[in-house]
Amino acid sequence: MVSVLKRGLAIITLLIIGYWLAQGLAGVPFGQDKMLVGQYYLDHVKQQTGAVNAVTAIVVNYRGFDTLGEVTVLFIASTGVAALLWGKRRKRTAKTEGSIVLTTGTRLLAPFVMLFGAYIFIHGHLTPGGGFPGGATIATAFLLMYMAFTVYEIPHRAFEKTEGLVGMGYVIVGLIGLAIGGYFLFDWIWQTWGWGHNNIGRLFSGGFIPVIYTIIGIKVGTELSGIIDNMLKEEVSE
Amino acid sequence: MSVLAAIGEILVLIGTFFYFLSALGLIRMPDVYNRMQTSTKSATLGSLGVIVGTGIWAVGKGHSLAWIVQTIAVAGFLLLTNPISAHALIRAAYKRGIPLWHGSVVDKYAEHLAGKTEANKTSEEETPEAEGVSA
Numbered sequence: 242m243v244s245v246l247k248r249g250l251a252i253i254t255l256l257i258i259g260y261w262l263a264q265g266l267a268g269v270p271f272g273q274d275k276m277l278v279g280q281y282y283l284d285h286v287k288q289q290t291g292a293v294n295a296v297t298a299i300v301v302n303y304r305g306f307d308t309l310g311e312v313t314v315l316f317i318a319s320t321g322v323a324a325l326l327w328g329k330r331r332k333r334t335a336k337t338e339g340s341i342v343l344t345t346g347t348r349l350l351a352p353f354v355m356l357f358g359a360y361i362f363i364h365g366h367l368t369p370g371g372g373f374p375g376g377a378t379i380a381t382a383f384l385l386m387y388m389a390f391t392v393y394e395i396p397h398r399a400f401e402k403t404e405g406l407v408g409m410g411y412v413i414v415g416l417i418g419l420a421i422g423g424y425f426l427f428d429w430i431w432q433t434w435g436w437g438h439n440n441i442g443r444l445f446s447g448g449f450i451p452v453i454y455t456i457i458g459i460k461v462g463t464e465l466s467g468i469i470d471n472m473l474k475e476e477v478s479e
Numbered sequence: 480m481s482v483l484a485a486i487g488e489i490l491v492l493i494g495t496f497f498y499f500l501s502a503l504g505l506i507r508m509p510d511v512y513n514r515m516q517t518s519t520k521s522a523t524l525g526s527l528g529v530i531v532g533t534g535i536w537a538v539g540k541g542h543s544l545a546w547i548v549q550t551i552a553v554a555g556f557l558l559l560t561n562p563i564s565a566h567a568l569i570r571a572a573y574k575r576g577i578p579l580w581h582g583s584v585v586d587k588y589a590e591h592l593a594g595k596t597e598a599n600k601t602s603e604e605e606t607p608e609a610e611g612v613s614a
Contacts, residue, residue: 339567340566340570342563342567343563343566343567346559346560346563350559350560353556
């Protein structure tokens, strides 16, 4: 009886909130041109950043600080999970090996998944995607390995070092921009060197977007793999 | 060029038909195993038809040849992964003890598992040396 009352109240509250939000959105005309800053981005993205993909140009170039913050959030999440689960002797306690079809399939597929992840983050300035989807795809490959094998474990020392190094790499790229151009995350490869000006739309263009997305892809991939690794382990009694 | 477009359209049509069949199989079939059988097989085939058909269609419409390369890559990936996931799902369902349809006739896997445990038991009780001979 209580649960019915609770559920009814929750439904009514949600309906009221939904109606309120719909009322707020009803004044916004749908499908009309309301771009203020957006038009500027669309008009200038090719000359100013060299990227064909406007989204990644905005995320990395115009508003690089946000991306740096996101990477920091992910890093804090990874570190937080590690800190919460730290200190006890923990091991993988998976009992059953996956079937032979699963293990063989994983063994064959994992390199392709990683290759595709690398493709996504290297081509961030040309195709949809970028560092975060590419890194997540790479972490998926590691998740596959973890799920299919009972004894698989990522090389921790190398992983953590790589994570820290690429994180520093992002900041260093930004600091070089500060030294050359005057502000943090200044796109020095495009603006100062003018490198790749005549092949917009090809692989070697886009200023420092491919560089930063490679960094972000590796960082996200290693971080999510680390979270998976921490979550999958269980405490073992000595 | 329009021949290619026509081929692509026909492939997409066939693929959609198989999608429909797989959805029908989900409703129509009596138990998990039969449902997985119909849905995975026909959905894989339907996806291949739709994806490759889209690529051929786009090339026939005058888009770049990259369409067909990309669609074939996606189709190959799907062809490799879909059976593996279906296998894992069905195996997990069986291990969880989800029963077969009541009209099923034989369950050789259960017999095999029972024979295996029995063989282990007898070998442990009588001759500890001979392990896994009858497996």
